[in-house]
Amino acid sequence: MVAIGICSLLPVVLKADDTCGQPGNLTYNCNFNGFVDRGNGNSTPDGWLPWVAMGSPAFDRDDHGSAPGAPAQRIWSDGGTWTAGLYQQVQVTPGKGYTARIDWAAPGAENIERRIGIDPYGGTDPLAPRVVWSRSEWAVVRMPDLAVSTYAEAATITIFVWTHHPTSSGADEVFLDAVILVDNPSMPLRTPSPTPTVPPPTRRPPTRTPAPVPPTDTPTPLPPTDTPTPEPTETPTLVPPTATPTPTDTPTALPPTDTPTPTQAPTITPVPVAKVVRTPVAGPATQVQRTPRQTRGPEAVFLYVMAVAVVGAALLAVLVLILWLRGRRQASGRD
DSSP states (O other), X not given: OHHHHHXXXXXXXXXXXXXXXXXXXXXXXXXXXXXXXXXXXXXXXXXXXXXXXXXXXXXXXXOSOOTTOSOEEEEEEESOOEEEEEEEEEEXXXXXXXXXXXXXXXXXXXXXXXXXXXXXXXXXXXXXXXXXXXXXXXXXXXXXXXXXXXXXXXXXXXXEEEEEEOSOOSEEEEEEEEEEEEEOTTSOOXXXXXXXXXXXXXXXXXXXXXXXXXSSOOOOXXXXXXXXXXXXXXXXXXXXXXXXXOOOOOOOOOOOOOOOOTXXXXXXXXXXXXXXXXXXXXXXXXXXXXXXXXOOOHHHHHHHHHHHHHHHHHXXXXXXXXXXXXXXXXXXXXX
Protein backbone atom coordinates (compact mmCIF):
# COMPACT_ATOMS: atom_id res chain seq x y z
CA MET A 1 0.00 0.00 0.00
CA VAL A 2 2.86 2.40 0.80
CA ALA A 3 4.46 1.63 -2.55
CA ILE A 4 1.21 2.33 -4.33
CA GLY A 5 0.87 5.67 -2.55
CA ILE A 6 4.39 6.69 -3.46
CA CYS A 7 3.85 5.69 -7.08
CA SER A 8 0.63 7.69 -7.22
CA LEU A 9 2.41 10.86 -6.02
CA LEU A 10 5.46 10.39 -8.22
CA PRO A 11 3.98 11.81 -11.48
CA VAL A 12 2.78 14.89 -9.63
CA VAL A 13 6.16 15.49 -8.02
CA LEU A 14 7.93 15.01 -11.32
CA LYS A 15 5.55 17.42 -13.05
CA ALA A 16 6.14 20.09 -10.41
CA ASP A 17 9.88 19.61 -10.53
CA ASP A 18 9.76 19.87 -14.29
CA THR A 19 7.81 23.13 -13.96
CA CYS A 20 10.38 24.86 -11.76
CA GLY A 21 13.22 23.37 -13.80
CA GLN A 22 11.82 24.61 -17.08
CA PRO A 23 14.46 26.47 -19.14
CA GLY A 24 13.98 30.22 -19.08
CA ASN A 25 12.10 30.34 -15.75
CA LEU A 26 12.67 33.78 -14.23
CA THR A 27 11.15 33.42 -10.75
CA TYR A 28 13.41 33.10 -7.74
CA ASN A 29 12.77 30.17 -5.35
CA CYS A 30 10.06 28.69 -7.56
CA ASN A 31 9.68 25.58 -5.34
CA PHE A 32 9.44 27.59 -2.09
CA ASN A 33 12.30 25.60 -0.60
CA GLY A 34 13.63 28.38 1.64
CA PHE A 35 11.46 30.49 3.99
CA VAL A 36 11.98 33.86 5.68
CA ASP A 37 10.49 35.03 8.99
CA ARG A 38 8.19 38.02 8.34
CA GLY A 39 7.41 38.75 12.00
CA ASN A 40 4.39 38.06 14.20
CA GLY A 41 4.85 34.32 13.63
CA ASN A 42 4.46 34.62 9.86
CA SER A 43 6.85 33.31 7.24
CA THR A 44 6.89 33.29 3.42
CA PRO A 45 9.22 31.78 0.82
CA ASP A 46 12.49 33.61 0.27
CA GLY A 47 12.03 36.11 -2.56
CA TRP A 48 8.21 36.22 -2.10
CA LEU A 49 6.44 38.87 -0.03
CA PRO A 50 2.97 38.61 1.55
CA TRP A 51 0.10 40.98 0.81
CA VAL A 52 -3.28 41.28 2.58
CA ALA A 53 -6.25 43.19 1.17
CA MET A 54 -8.90 41.88 3.59
CA GLY A 55 -8.95 39.96 6.84
CA SER A 56 -6.08 38.76 9.04
CA PRO A 57 -4.90 35.39 7.70
CA ALA A 58 -1.71 33.68 8.87
CA PHE A 59 1.20 32.81 6.58
CA ASP A 60 3.41 29.85 7.51
CA ARG A 61 5.48 26.99 6.16
CA ASP A 62 3.84 23.61 5.50
CA ASP A 63 6.08 20.54 5.73
CA HIS A 64 3.44 17.84 5.31
CA GLY A 65 4.33 16.87 1.75
CA SER A 66 2.73 19.02 -0.92
CA ALA A 67 2.74 17.80 -4.52
CA PRO A 68 5.91 19.62 -5.67
CA GLY A 69 7.63 18.44 -2.50
CA ALA A 70 7.76 20.02 0.95
CA PRO A 71 7.79 22.74 1.98
CA ALA A 72 4.84 24.79 0.66
CA GLN A 73 3.22 28.10 1.56
CA ARG A 74 0.10 27.80 3.72
CA ILE A 75 -2.39 30.68 4.13
CA TRP A 76 -5.06 29.95 6.73
CA SER A 77 -7.54 31.32 9.23
CA ASP A 78 -9.64 29.78 11.98
CA GLY A 79 -13.11 31.25 11.58
CA GLY A 80 -12.10 34.30 9.52
CA THR A 81 -12.30 35.44 5.92
CA TRP A 82 -9.50 36.94 3.85
CA THR A 83 -8.15 38.20 0.54
CA ALA A 84 -4.38 37.70 0.51
CA GLY A 85 -1.46 36.14 -1.34
CA LEU A 86 2.17 36.45 -2.45
CA TYR A 87 4.06 38.59 -4.96
CA GLN A 88 7.53 38.79 -6.52
CA GLN A 89 9.09 41.42 -8.80
CA VAL A 90 11.11 40.09 -11.74
CA GLN A 91 13.54 41.84 -14.10
CA VAL A 92 12.40 41.49 -17.75
CA THR A 93 12.75 43.03 -21.21
CA PRO A 94 10.20 45.79 -21.95
CA GLY A 95 7.95 45.03 -24.92
CA LYS A 96 8.44 41.28 -24.59
CA GLY A 97 5.59 38.80 -23.87
CA TYR A 98 5.67 36.62 -20.71
CA THR A 99 3.56 33.84 -19.20
CA ALA A 100 3.13 33.16 -15.47
CA ARG A 101 1.73 29.90 -14.07
CA ILE A 102 1.15 28.22 -10.70
CA ASP A 103 1.10 24.42 -10.54
CA TRP A 104 0.04 23.85 -6.96
CA ALA A 105 -2.91 25.72 -5.40
CA ALA A 106 -4.66 23.18 -3.19
CA PRO A 107 -7.50 24.38 -0.93
CA GLY A 108 -8.16 22.67 2.37
CA ALA A 109 -11.80 23.79 2.28
CA GLU A 110 -14.43 24.83 -0.21
CA ASN A 111 -15.14 28.38 -1.35
CA ILE A 112 -11.53 29.55 -1.76
CA GLU A 113 -10.73 31.41 -4.97
CA ARG A 114 -7.28 31.07 -6.55
CA ARG A 115 -5.75 32.87 -9.54
CA ILE A 116 -2.44 34.30 -10.78
CA GLY A 117 -1.75 37.74 -12.22
CA ILE A 118 0.94 40.00 -13.74
CA ASP A 119 1.39 43.75 -13.32
CA PRO A 120 3.18 44.68 -16.57
CA TYR A 121 4.50 47.90 -14.99
CA GLY A 122 6.03 46.24 -11.90
CA GLY A 123 3.66 47.72 -9.28
CA THR A 124 3.02 46.08 -5.91
CA ASP A 125 -0.73 46.69 -5.57
CA PRO A 126 -2.77 43.54 -6.37
CA LEU A 127 -5.94 45.67 -6.52
CA ALA A 128 -4.61 47.96 -9.28
CA PRO A 129 -6.77 47.83 -12.44
CA ARG A 130 -3.71 47.37 -14.66
CA VAL A 131 -2.98 43.90 -13.24
CA VAL A 132 -3.75 41.17 -15.80
CA TRP A 133 -5.36 38.11 -14.15
CA SER A 134 -5.88 34.50 -15.11
CA ARG A 135 -9.25 32.85 -14.74
CA SER A 136 -10.48 32.10 -11.19
CA GLU A 137 -10.63 28.58 -9.74
CA TRP A 138 -13.09 27.80 -6.91
CA ALA A 139 -13.24 24.00 -7.09
CA VAL A 140 -11.37 21.77 -4.66
CA VAL A 141 -8.57 20.98 -7.13
CA ARG A 142 -4.94 20.62 -6.08
CA MET A 143 -3.36 21.49 -9.43
CA PRO A 144 -5.69 23.86 -11.31
CA ASP A 145 -4.69 25.08 -14.76
CA LEU A 146 -3.98 28.71 -13.88
CA ALA A 147 -1.81 30.74 -16.27
CA VAL A 148 -1.75 34.30 -17.63
CA SER A 149 0.22 36.03 -20.41
CA THR A 150 0.92 39.72 -21.10
CA TYR A 151 3.54 42.11 -22.45
CA ALA A 152 6.11 43.74 -20.16
CA GLU A 153 5.63 47.50 -20.19
CA ALA A 154 8.67 48.19 -18.00
CA ALA A 155 11.99 46.63 -17.04
CA THR A 156 10.28 45.07 -13.99
CA ILE A 157 7.02 43.15 -13.82
CA THR A 158 5.28 41.69 -10.77
CA ILE A 159 3.75 38.22 -10.32
CA PHE A 160 0.79 37.99 -7.93
CA VAL A 161 -0.66 34.81 -6.41
CA TRP A 162 -4.26 35.54 -5.30
CA THR A 163 -6.41 33.69 -2.75
CA HIS A 164 -9.83 34.88 -1.64
CA HIS A 165 -11.97 33.27 1.09
CA PRO A 166 -15.29 35.18 1.47
CA THR A 167 -17.07 32.80 3.89
CA SER A 168 -15.65 30.76 6.75
CA SER A 169 -16.51 27.23 7.88
CA GLY A 170 -13.93 26.98 10.67
CA ALA A 171 -10.22 26.29 10.19
CA ASP A 172 -9.77 27.02 6.46
CA GLU A 173 -6.47 26.85 4.57
CA VAL A 174 -4.89 26.85 1.12
CA PHE A 175 -1.47 25.54 -0.02
CA LEU A 176 0.66 27.19 -2.75
CA ASP A 177 3.79 26.07 -4.58
CA ALA A 178 5.66 26.06 -7.93
CA VAL A 179 5.19 29.52 -9.50
CA ILE A 180 7.07 30.27 -12.72
CA LEU A 181 7.51 33.09 -15.25
CA VAL A 182 8.81 32.33 -18.77
CA ASP A 183 9.08 34.01 -22.14
CA ASN A 184 6.13 33.50 -24.47
CA PRO A 185 7.51 32.86 -27.97
CA SER A 186 4.07 33.27 -29.54
CA MET A 187 4.02 36.97 -28.56
CA PRO A 188 6.20 39.07 -30.92
CA LEU A 189 8.29 41.86 -29.48
CA ARG A 190 6.58 45.26 -29.53
CA THR A 191 7.08 48.80 -28.23
CA PRO A 192 6.00 49.09 -24.57
CA SER A 193 3.25 51.53 -23.56
CA PRO A 194 4.10 54.57 -21.41
CA THR A 195 3.99 53.97 -17.68
CA PRO A 196 0.72 55.24 -16.13
CA THR A 197 0.84 57.31 -12.99
CA VAL A 198 -0.55 55.21 -10.15
CA PRO A 199 -0.33 56.05 -6.42
CA PRO A 200 1.58 53.50 -4.32
CA PRO A 201 -0.63 50.91 -2.58
CA THR A 202 -1.24 50.76 1.14
CA ARG A 203 -0.82 47.21 2.43
CA ARG A 204 -1.11 45.75 5.90
CA PRO A 205 1.40 43.13 7.07
CA PRO A 206 -0.22 39.79 7.94
CA THR A 207 -0.82 38.88 11.58
CA ARG A 208 -0.10 35.48 13.04
CA THR A 209 -3.35 35.09 14.98
CA PRO A 210 -6.25 35.40 12.55
CA ALA A 211 -9.26 37.40 13.68
CA PRO A 212 -12.58 38.25 12.06
CA VAL A 213 -12.58 41.41 10.02
CA PRO A 214 -15.02 44.11 11.12
CA PRO A 215 -17.61 44.90 8.44
CA THR A 216 -16.34 48.41 7.94
CA ASP A 217 -13.43 50.38 9.30
CA THR A 218 -14.39 53.05 11.78
CA PRO A 219 -13.62 56.39 10.11
CA THR A 220 -11.42 58.82 11.99
CA PRO A 221 -13.59 61.77 13.01
CA LEU A 222 -12.55 65.06 11.52
CA PRO A 223 -11.56 67.80 13.94
CA PRO A 224 -14.44 70.16 14.57
CA THR A 225 -14.36 73.35 12.64
CA ASP A 226 -13.90 76.59 14.55
CA THR A 227 -17.18 78.08 15.53
CA PRO A 228 -17.24 81.72 14.48
CA THR A 229 -17.73 84.12 17.32
CA PRO A 230 -21.00 85.94 16.79
CA GLU A 231 -20.64 89.68 16.52
CA PRO A 232 -22.32 91.45 19.42
CA THR A 233 -25.36 93.38 18.44
CA GLU A 234 -26.09 96.72 20.01
CA THR A 235 -28.97 96.66 22.42
CA PRO A 236 -31.35 99.46 21.51
CA THR A 237 -31.78 102.07 24.19
CA LEU A 238 -35.28 102.07 25.52
CA VAL A 239 -37.04 105.39 25.11
CA PRO A 240 -38.59 106.33 28.41
CA PRO A 241 -42.35 106.29 28.16
CA THR A 242 -44.17 109.58 28.24
CA ALA A 243 -45.28 110.24 31.75
CA THR A 244 -49.01 110.50 32.14
CA PRO A 245 -49.76 113.89 33.71
CA THR A 246 -51.67 113.80 36.88
CA PRO A 247 -55.07 115.39 36.39
CA THR A 248 -55.37 118.74 38.08
CA ASP A 249 -57.52 118.94 41.13
CA THR A 250 -60.86 120.55 40.70
CA PRO A 251 -60.74 123.84 42.54
CA THR A 252 -62.89 123.89 45.61
CA ALA A 253 -65.37 126.79 45.72
CA LEU A 254 -65.52 128.83 48.87
CA PRO A 255 -68.74 128.48 50.89
CA PRO A 256 -71.35 131.11 50.06
CA THR A 257 -72.02 133.95 52.44
CA ASP A 258 -75.29 134.38 54.32
CA THR A 259 -78.25 135.15 52.15
CA PRO A 260 -79.25 138.83 52.66
CA THR A 261 -82.76 139.96 53.27
CA PRO A 262 -84.94 140.90 50.27
CA THR A 263 -84.10 144.52 50.72
CA GLN A 264 -80.34 144.02 50.72
CA ALA A 265 -78.15 144.59 47.67
CA PRO A 266 -77.22 141.83 45.23
CA THR A 267 -74.74 139.28 46.58
CA ILE A 268 -71.28 139.30 45.06
CA THR A 269 -70.31 135.82 43.86
CA PRO A 270 -66.99 134.79 45.35
CA VAL A 271 -64.15 133.91 42.95
CA PRO A 272 -63.01 130.26 43.34
CA VAL A 273 -59.34 129.81 43.97
CA ALA A 274 -57.74 127.10 41.87
CA LYS A 275 -55.08 124.93 43.40
CA VAL A 276 -51.82 124.91 41.48
CA VAL A 277 -50.62 121.37 40.71
CA ARG A 278 -47.17 120.69 39.35
CA THR A 279 -46.83 118.11 36.58
CA PRO A 280 -44.57 115.22 37.77
CA VAL A 281 -41.31 114.59 35.92
CA ALA A 282 -41.02 111.21 34.13
CA GLY A 283 -38.81 108.73 35.97
CA PRO A 284 -36.39 106.13 34.52
CA ALA A 285 -37.23 104.01 31.43
CA THR A 286 -38.46 101.10 33.48
CA GLN A 287 -40.56 103.00 36.04
CA VAL A 288 -42.49 106.21 36.20
CA GLN A 289 -42.17 107.97 39.56
CA ARG A 290 -44.30 110.86 40.82
CA THR A 291 -42.30 113.86 41.89
CA PRO A 292 -43.45 115.03 45.28
CA ARG A 293 -45.19 118.42 45.38
CA GLN A 294 -42.99 121.34 46.14
CA THR A 295 -43.85 124.29 48.32
CA ARG A 296 -45.90 127.08 46.81
CA GLY A 297 -44.03 129.77 44.99
CA PRO A 298 -44.48 133.52 45.12
CA GLU A 299 -47.11 133.49 42.37
CA ALA A 300 -49.35 131.15 44.39
CA VAL A 301 -48.94 133.28 47.52
CA PHE A 302 -49.80 136.42 45.57
CA LEU A 303 -52.95 134.88 44.11
CA TYR A 304 -53.94 133.62 47.51
CA VAL A 305 -53.49 137.10 49.13
CA MET A 306 -55.46 138.74 46.32
CA ALA A 307 -58.29 136.26 46.75
CA VAL A 308 -58.40 136.93 50.48
CA ALA A 309 -58.35 140.65 49.87
CA VAL A 310 -61.23 140.47 47.37
CA VAL A 311 -63.33 138.38 49.73
CA GLY A 312 -62.53 140.75 52.62
CA ALA A 313 -63.47 143.75 50.54
CA ALA A 314 -66.75 142.11 49.52
CA LEU A 315 -67.64 141.32 53.10
CA LEU A 316 -66.76 144.84 54.16
CA ALA A 317 -68.98 146.29 51.43
CA VAL A 318 -71.87 144.08 52.47
CA LEU A 319 -71.39 145.11 56.07
CA VAL A 320 -71.35 148.82 55.12
CA LEU A 321 -74.48 148.37 53.00
CA ILE A 322 -76.30 146.67 55.84
CA LEU A 323 -75.36 149.44 58.28
CA TRP A 324 -76.46 152.13 55.80
CA LEU A 325 -79.82 150.48 55.21
CA ARG A 326 -80.36 150.10 58.90
CA GLY A 327 -79.52 153.73 59.43
CA ARG A 328 -82.12 154.85 56.81
CA ARG A 329 -84.81 152.77 58.44
CA GLN A 330 -84.15 154.29 61.71
CA ALA A 331 -84.18 157.78 60.18
CA SER A 332 -87.43 157.17 58.36
CA GLY A 333 -89.01 155.87 61.54
CA ARG A 334 -88.36 159.05 63.34
CA ASP A 335 -90.07 161.07 60.67
